[in-house]
Amino acid sequence: MAIDNNNPLEQQNNPEPNGSNSEASTRRRKKPRRDGKGSNTQTNNATAKKSAGKTKRSGKGADTGSQVLATTAIDPNLALGDAADDAAAYAEGGIKAVGDQRIIPFMKIEKPMGILSIILVIGSIIAIAVNGLNLGLDFTGGVSADVRYEQSVEQGDVVNALADNGFDDAVVQYLGTSQELLIRLPPQSDNIDGLNTSLSEALALPNNNVEISNVNIIGSQVGNEVYLSSVMSIVLALACMLGYVALRFQFKLALGAVLSLFHDAIVTIGVFALFGFPFDLTVLAAILALIGYSLNDTIVVYDRIRENFRRVRGISPRQTIDLSLTETLRRTIMTISTVLLVVLAMLFLGGDGLFWFSAALFIGLLAGTYSSTYIASSIPLAMGLSRDDFIVKVKPEFEEEIVTFNDPKMFEQD
Structure with missing residues (x-):
């Protein structure tokens, strides 16, 4: 007892020095353990219950005092915060969900x-x-040509050069590098030789030679x-x-x-x-x-x-x-x-x-x-x-059947 009386924490928690040993030991067991075992939440709950019992014995204002003490024992702002959040949620049409997850009323x-x-x-x-759809050359047919320039070229320059020579609505795409291009044109004449000559003249740019490697004519049926x-x-x-x-x-x-x-x-x-x-x-x-x-x-x-x-x-x-x-x-x-x-x-x-x-x-x-x-x-x-x-239901043939056995001899009197 000499050690316990010299402990300032113990004296603070036990204001009555003349109290019994059993009551002091009970208070020591309800304190939060310092070795990591136990739960502070359990300790706070026990303290709240004990304080509530004392308040009830005191008479007037017992219920109010126990509620306030139980709330402050856990967290002073927790209950008030939850009440405010719930009120705001219900005012906005939301509800509380699992794990305090706020539900947004999408289906509203x-x-x-x-x-x-x-x-x-x-x-x-x-x-x-x-x-209707403005179908491209892939669906309407037309001319497809693979072109290679000696130097890098801009797509806009090629489109403008084709438009100046009568090839309107041309689609120009790069093929890997800025020197290789794929050119697609609306349907033209079926004469491939004359088409190659016309394209070579139209695609000629200053100080940049061009070579047409492949020309394909895509029909409307395709x-x-x-x-x-x-x-x-x-x-x-x-x-x-x-x-x-x-x-x-x-x-x-x-x-x-x-x-x-x-x-x-x-x-x-x-x-x-x-x-x-x-x-x-x-x-x-x-x-x-x-x-x-x-x-x-x-x-x-x-x-x-x-x-x-x-x-x-x-x-x-x-x-x-x-x-x-x-x-x-x-x-x-x-x-x-x-x-x-x-x-x-x-x-x-x-x-x-x-x-x-x-x-x-x-x-x-x-x-x-x-x-x-x-x-x-x-x-x-x-x-x-x-x-x-989404729930797997038990089939009727697998349900347990309740069988009642009645023996007429059980009701016969000897």
Whole structure:
């Protein structure tokens, strides 16, 4: 006891020096342990309970005193902060979710977004039907020539030289270096020899000799075959995506994913038809790449939706989807930001060869991010997506059968 009485910490915690040994030992055991064992939270809770008991014995104001003491024993600002956060969340229409994760009510505006999507799709279809696509030489046919200069040359100089000699609407692309170019022209005469002579004269630049290595004439029939093959490739890609998502997740989600991919593709094509932008194989490649990117973004959201339907209890399907979209929002923002930086770099620095490819990707990325959030998630919700779609149910033949055995002899009297 001499050691305990000389300990200033013990004297501070035990103001009654004449107290009993059992009470002092009890107080020492409830102090936070210094060897790392035990929990400060448990100690604070025990202290709060003990103080609450003393307050109740004191009579008036017992409940109020115990609540304040229990709160300050853990964290003075914790309860007040949570109450303020909850009040602000409910005022804004949000709710508290798992792990104090704040849910953003994305599905609160699903109907206006759905109406906007319908308007965009209908407008794109009308633009394609009325204006048509400004098909490039890959689809309409024309002349393709491989050209090599002795020195580096600018694409704009070659286009201007061709236009001055009667070759309008020429498309010039680099082939590896700034000296080798691919030139594509609208349909010309079928006389290859005369075409070579005309091109050689048109491509001649001051102090820079030119050599035409190869000239190909692409007929309109070949262009139509390429056009049909392109349409079939898009349809086949959407069908494969439908099958993959249906097998990997659920058919309701698969239908939402395919409709969102169709939305992205048709809106991008509709913008090209509305403004008369040239549509060639590079734009088609951008649309196919867009379908793959948009599906990857949708799969990430679907995986989180499936996980939350299985592990979260007590919330509605709408809140589950809102929670999933909130949890993947940071990843979506980071992904679209990095991809858009690359696309904008190609758009402004990639030259004429990558300009329309980058423009198609830019339009499609904006539409794809929007569709992954609303179209791909709201359509399954409208179809009645629920937790039962992701829980493995026991088949009737594997359920245990309850058998009751009644022996008539048990009720017979001896």
